[in-house]
Amino acid sequence: MDGALSRMYTIFITGTAGSGKSTLAGAFSDWLRSQEQTTLLVNLDPAALTLPYEPDIDVREMVDYERIMTTRRLGPNAALIATLREVARHVEELAEEVNSHDVDFVIVDTPGQLELFAYRREGRIFTRYVGDGRKIMLFLLDPMFCAVTRNFVASMFLASSIYLTFQLPMIQVLNKIDAVPKKYIDRIERWSESLESLVVDIENKSKKVLMHLSREIAQAVYDIVSSIPIVPVSSITMEGFTELHAMLTRIVSEGEMELR
């Protein structure tokens, strides 16, 4: 596939369990369609029981997670690993199916257990083969969690490790903004714009050992993470989707990220 000639964007949606990946996949696709854009919704989560959208391509049609779990006597996570490995074996088939559609946006919903997707070979196999053209990673943040200094630092650490793992242009999506007070969003944006402001809050709000640790981690990863934009959205009200779309096109047209 010749990415350079393709108009297509491929968006991989990642985030911790329950961060709202599937809801965002469906809602952003609806929004794009309302803007006269064509989309293809791909479900890469073999263990999803129900989805808040109708996938156009679904790995559950390629593999049977429940059967793998029972026949191989595996626990839920080991079964998910085995199932994803099975899907990866057929990645060319999957990629061919996805890439045969001429759409503006391919939206890929990834499995709930982030670490199984992000820290195993299979995740990178999917991001490499599936979809065409310009690829981008969305990393979902939960504002309820991130509004606490040490959690914000933990989330920065996770975001930077996802960035290093996939080496794709990335946007941090601060999701579910309809569900938290506006001051949480303002605080998170302030921290992401100024290390100094984050460090002041870490120093004021944490106990000694935790304070040192949080500050060290924040200082170590801040440069990486602050280069990844944060866009606040709600998948329920669709607030922020215009900005998310603008950021997607901007970040991709800015070209290769520095790490490449």
Ligand SMILES: Nc1nc2c(ncn2[C@@H]2O[C@H](COP(=O)(O)OP(=O)(O)OP(=O)(O)O)[C@@H](O)[C@H]2O)c(=O)[nH]1
């Ligand atoms: N208020 C609010 N709730 C949301 C939003 N996005 C998702 N949710 C809720 O968050 C819960 C989890 O959403 P999912 O989309 O299933 O999250 P997920 O990351 O796909 O979950 P897993 O695949 O199981 O890891 C659901 O109850 C959603 O309705 C949002 O923008 N606002």
Ligand SMILES: [Mg+2]
């Ligand atoms: Mg999901």
